[in-house]
Amino acid sequence: GPATIPVTLQINGQQHALQLEPRVTLLDALREHIGLFGTKKGCDRGQCGACTVLVDGRRINSCLTLAVMQQGAAIVTVEGLANGEALHPVQAAFIERDAFQCGYCTPGQICSAVGLINEVDKGAPSAATPDVRSMRIALNDAEIRERMSGNLCRCGAYPNIVAAVNDVAGKRSGGKA
């Protein structure tokens, strides 16, 4: 078969030494070579967001980047968001708000929401920000919907997704903190 090259990826704080064909996407490296199936393959061409992961704190579609290009970067997948037994605040909010139906888009939605929060919080550039609840940011629902527009949900759970993101990234008027 085609020649492979050594590629080392740092994923959820762990180094993974792989032998990959140069054209393997980060998404396929995660799923097929490392066995991390939380990151989903929807369209495989940058249009659905199901494959969203965090690279150095920024959300990207992992189907659109080659694994070999991400050597040296800190990659975080949905599997790496929880802190031991404690869910990431965004994960907890998705459960609290019933922000999924079939669940297929959910890992991408959650990673995207974490990336969104990193984007609006100037003081927390890292994907590994442990407690986003302490951040002083406020987005309204329309802004959240816009910033989450790269993540499609075929079930149409958008109101619940926005509510979940708002619980963490927004400022609820008259609601809980």
Ligand code: FES
């Ligand atoms: Fe990557 Fe759809 S699978 S954007």
